[in-house]
Structures are given as structure tokens and as C-alpha cells.
Amino acid sequence: MPLNVNRVLLSAAVNILFFSAIIFAQSPQPAEPAGEPKPTNQPASKTPAEVIRDRIANARAQLAVRNHTSAIFELENIRKETGDLAIHSVVNVMLMHGYLEQGNYRKAKEFLEAHFTEYRNKNEAASTLYPPIAGQVIKGARSQAERYRALGLQIADRNLPADALKDVEQMRSLLELVVEQAKETSKDETCAPLALPLLEEATSARSLYSRDEYDARRWRDELADAREQLAAQRSTVMTAVAGSPSQPQSVELVPVQTVASNAAAPKAAPPVQQAVASRPASPKPDATEPTKVAEGAKQADAPPVAEASSASANGPIEVGSLVPFATNKPQPVYPAAARQVRAAGVVRVEVVIDEDGQVAAVQNTVGHTMLQAAARDAIMKWKFRPFKRDGQPVRATGFVNFNFSL
The missing domain is CATH 1.25.40 (Serine Threonine Protein Phosphatase 5, Tetratricopeptide repeat)
Structure with a gap:
């Protein structure tokens, strides 16, 4: 019988692979170090x-x-x-x-x-x-x-x-x-x-x-x-x-009251003379004393009434805050330039009210410069109840505070 070389070689290769697999399976595998745990993908617990x-x-x-x-x-x-x-x-x-x-x-x-x-x-x-x-x-x-x-x-x-x-x-x-x-x-x-x-x-x-x-x-x-x-x-x-002490405030009020009391008598004469000379000229003397009007308005509610009763028949009534007497109070428009620079604060406008309750003149404006124009424009649109003395309409002076805040 002729020898089949290919079959013999194939059988030998199969036997070699079979015995190699048996030997590898029986040989001991190297153990992993005990101190090195296997890495895990589990996330850490949250606090x-x-x-x-x-x-x-x-x-x-x-x-x-x-x-x-x-x-x-x-x-x-x-x-x-x-x-x-x-x-x-x-x-x-x-x-x-x-x-x-x-x-x-x-x-x-x-x-x-x-x-x-x-x-x-x-x-x-x-x-x-x-x-x-x-x-x-x-x-x-x-x-x-x-x-x-x-x-x-x-x-x-x-x-x-x-x-x-x-x-x-x-x-x-x-x-x-x-x-x-x-x-x-x-x-x-x-x-x-x-x-x-x-x-x-x-x-x-x-x-x-x-x-x-x-x-x-x-x-x-x-x-x-x-x-x-x-x-x-x-x-x-x-x-x-600002750190200003409280004592100077009380000291500041004393001269104001003294000036008001000392000037009460001579104060009555000038308005009468001006009213006799010319009625339209009456706002001018009011504008010459803005500081006295503002300081007088800072006092208690009783002094303006007393001053009004002691004033001349043609002199204006010093009211103080005009907000309670207002019938129409349009709010000021915040200026765009002031808003950009974040200008804010309180603007006080001192005004003269005529016999019809209209704003006759703005005496003084105190506050941030960029906000004063808006406050003046707003106060000119305000309307007030007419002020009367002995049943007759008279002029009045007072102030309004506008608060500009962002």
C-alpha cells in the first residue's frame, strides 16, 4: 500500500496541538498580587x-x-x-x-x-x-x-x-x-x-x-x-x-428757630410793600430766601401754621411737605444718562404754589445734578388743592422730595 505523506503530516500536527493544549491546561497559572485590587468603574458615593x-x-x-x-x-x-x-x-x-x-x-x-x-x-x-x-x-x-x-x-x-x-x-x-x-x-x-x-x-x-x-x-x-x-x-x-454726629443736627436747628422768631416781625413788612407795588413781582422775594423756606420746612408741623397765622395777609403760607395736598402727582422720568452712571438719591424741589393750586415757580433744587432737571420737569406738572386764608386763596411755599433709585 503506498504511503500517504500528507495524511501522516496532518495527523502529526493534530496530535501535537492536542497534547500542547492538555499540557497548558494542567500547568499552574501565576496568581495576582493580593495587595492590588482589581479596578472598578463604580462611581464614588455622593455627599x-x-x-x-x-x-x-x-x-x-x-x-x-x-x-x-x-x-x-x-x-x-x-x-x-x-x-x-x-x-x-x-x-x-x-x-x-x-x-x-x-x-x-x-x-x-x-x-x-x-x-x-x-x-x-x-x-x-x-x-x-x-x-x-x-x-x-x-x-x-x-x-x-x-x-x-x-x-x-x-x-x-x-x-x-x-x-x-x-x-x-x-x-x-x-x-x-x-x-x-x-x-x-x-x-x-x-x-x-x-x-x-x-x-x-x-x-x-x-x-x-x-x-x-x-x-x-x-x-x-x-x-x-x-x-x-x-x-x-x-x-x-x-x-x-456718613458718620455725622447727632449733636450738630440739634445745634443747627436752634439758629433756624431763632432767626425765624427774630425775623417774624420784620418779615411781615416786605411782602406787603411788594404786593402793593406790583402783584407779579411777588415771586421774586420768595426766590431770594430759599434757605429759610427749606429750613423752616424741616421743623415740626406746628411752626408753619404759627408762621402762617402771623404772616401778613398777602404773604405766602409756608406749608412744608406738599405731598399731602397734591391732587395730581406725575412721577419724574429717570434720565438715561443718570441711569447709565447709576446716579441715584433724593432730590428736593422747593416751589411756590399760586392761588389756583398750580406751580408758579421753582425756588430751589437740592440733590444730584444729573437728576435735578427731571425733578423740576415733574414738579411743574403737579397740581395742588388751593390754599386759603380766611376763605381767600393765597400763595404757598413748600417742597417735594423725589426719590431716584435703581
């Missing part, structure tokens, strides 16, 4: 603070996509699980935003009242938590008013759909609640620095939701009064920050 941060970020994203129910549920759970004041401050603002966007005014009102009660009771934590919540109410009200305008709807329109009318009325009620709370806390000297700016912003936001012209006028007056209080409070704060 509780990181977990809370991720949950807040997730809730913020849910609010952004208007999934308010899920976001509110998550935020309420976070408030229950942590007592960190900083976390509560952030979560509370987001919660109020969610309530307002959801239209849940009942929950928003309860949330606001609960924190205000603690704030009124001098709770240390509430003094940090309440103002941001009230501020978010104001911000939400402004955003809602802007949304109505963007859609071409008038908030004062009584023909809006029932749902829209209900929504607007509930927002009015919530803003009025903030106004009342700010008025209550502004009476406390310790709370006034926060309450007065809050009162101004809440009143301004409420004026956007006026029902009619009468309601608009009422809230414009409320806004002017709030700004007047804020201006007075800020002027006191600026004096304290």
Missing part, C-alpha cells in the same frame, strides 16, 4: 449636600419646562428633609414661583402668611426667609402683568374671560396682602429698612393691576407716599453712614 444640590437642580429644570406639580412635590420634600437655612431660602423662592405659575393662590397666600407670622414674632430665621418670599410675589406679579400685555390683554378690561378675571383679582389680593404686611412692619424701627423698600415695590406692582382710573390714582398716591417714607428713611441712613 448629602451634593444630593440636595442635584435635587434642587432637577426641580429647577421641572419648573423651566412647566412641570409645576412634580417640581413643587420635590421642593416640599426637600424643605421637610433639611433644616439648612440657606437651602430653605432658595427652596422657598422656588416654591413661591411654582405656586404663582401654577395659579395656586391659596397655597401661595398660606405660605406667605405663615412666614410673615414668624417674621412679625421676631423669629431670627424668618427675618432671612420672609423678605425673599414677598419679593418673589412682587416679581411674579410683574411677570404676569407683562404676559398679559404681550398677549394684547388689558388687565383693567372687565370683559376678560371669567378665568382671567379671577386670576387677576387673586393677584390683586395677594399684592394688597404684601402691602399691608409691609405697612405693619414698617412701623418697627428694626424692620423699617427692609419694610419700606418692600412697601414701595409692592405698591408699584399693585398699581399695574388697577381696576379703573380711580383705583389707579389711589395706588399712585400710595406709591408716592411710600417713596416719601423711603426717602426720609434713606436720608437718615445716609447721615448715619
Whole structure:
């Protein structure tokens, strides 16, 4: 039989591979060092603070996509699980935003009242938590008013759909609640620095939701009064920050009262002579003594009345602050140049009011130079109730403070 070389070689190669596999399987493998654990791809566990941060970020994203129910549920759970004041401050603002966007005014009102009660009771934590919540109410009200305008709807329109009318009325009620709370806390000297700016912003936001012209006028007056209080409070704060001692202020008032009392008798004669000489010339002597008018206005309410009674029949009445007597109070337009350089402050304008309640002349303007022109333009549009002495209309002098703030 002939020998098949190919078959023999193939059989030999197969046998060699088979025995090699058996030998490799039976040989011991080198062991891995015990001190070197195998690397794993498992992520490190997060700290509780990181977990809370991720949950807040997730809730913020849910609010952004208007999934308010899920976001509110998550935020309420976070408030229950942590007592960190900083976390509560952030979560509370987001919660109020969610309530307002959801239209849940009942929950928003309860949330606001609960924190205000603690704030009124001098709770240390509430003094940090309440103002941001009230501020978010104001911000939400402004955003809602802007949304109505963007859609071409008038908030004062009584023909809006029932749902829209209900929504607007509930927002009015919530803003009025903030106004009342700010008025209550502004009476406390310790709370006034926060309450007065809050009162101004809440009143301004409420004026956007006026029902009619009468309601608009009422809230414009409320806004002017709030700004007047804020201006007075800020002027006191600026004096304290400047470091001026309190004693020179009391010393400064003494010469003013002395000059007023000593000049009361001779002061009556010049207006009579000027009135006899020429009636149109009467504003000129008023403009020659702006300092006396301004300083006299800083005194208590009683001295102007006494001076008015002792003045001559043709002399102007020194009123002091003219804001309570104003019937039309247009607000000044913030100059663009002043806004760019962030110029702010209180501008006092001293004016003469004629017998018809119109502004006859501007005596003096005190305040930031870039803001004085806007204050003068605004005061010229103001209207006042005519001032009378013995039933006859007379001229009056006084001042109005305009608070420019950014």
C-alpha cells in the first residue's frame, strides 16, 4: 500500500496541538498580587449636600419646562428633609414661583402668611426667609402683568374671560396682602429698612393691576407716599453712614428757630410793600430766601401754621411737605444718562404754589445734578388743592422730595 505523506503530516500536527493544549491546561497559572485590587468603574458615593444640590437642580429644570406639580412635590420634600437655612431660602423662592405659575393662590397666600407670622414674632430665621418670599410675589406679579400685555390683554378690561378675571383679582389680593404686611412692619424701627423698600415695590406692582382710573390714582398716591417714607428713611441712613454726629443736627436747628422768631416781625413788612407795588413781582422775594423756606420746612408741623397765622395777609403760607395736598402727582422720568452712571438719591424741589393750586415757580433744587432737571420737569406738572386764608386763596411755599433709585 503506498504511503500517504500528507495524511501522516496532518495527523502529526493534530496530535501535537492536542497534547500542547492538555499540557497548558494542567500547568499552574501565576496568581495576582493580593495587595492590588482589581479596578472598578463604580462611581464614588455622593455627599448629602451634593444630593440636595442635584435635587434642587432637577426641580429647577421641572419648573423651566412647566412641570409645576412634580417640581413643587420635590421642593416640599426637600424643605421637610433639611433644616439648612440657606437651602430653605432658595427652596422657598422656588416654591413661591411654582405656586404663582401654577395659579395656586391659596397655597401661595398660606405660605406667605405663615412666614410673615414668624417674621412679625421676631423669629431670627424668618427675618432671612420672609423678605425673599414677598419679593418673589412682587416679581411674579410683574411677570404676569407683562404676559398679559404681550398677549394684547388689558388687565383693567372687565370683559376678560371669567378665568382671567379671577386670576387677576387673586393677584390683586395677594399684592394688597404684601402691602399691608409691609405697612405693619414698617412701623418697627428694626424692620423699617427692609419694610419700606418692600412697601414701595409692592405698591408699584399693585398699581399695574388697577381696576379703573380711580383705583389707579389711589395706588399712585400710595406709591408716592411710600417713596416719601423711603426717602426720609434713606436720608437718615445716609447721615448715619456718613458718620455725622447727632449733636450738630440739634445745634443747627436752634439758629433756624431763632432767626425765624427774630425775623417774624420784620418779615411781615416786605411782602406787603411788594404786593402793593406790583402783584407779579411777588415771586421774586420768595426766590431770594430759599434757605429759610427749606429750613423752616424741616421743623415740626406746628411752626408753619404759627408762621402762617402771623404772616401778613398777602404773604405766602409756608406749608412744608406738599405731598399731602397734591391732587395730581406725575412721577419724574429717570434720565438715561443718570441711569447709565447709576446716579441715584433724593432730590428736593422747593416751589411756590399760586392761588389756583398750580406751580408758579421753582425756588430751589437740592440733590444730584444729573437728576435735578427731571425733578423740576415733574414738579411743574403737579397740581395742588388751593390754599386759603380766611376763605381767600393765597400763595404757598413748600417742597417735594423725589426719590431716584435703581
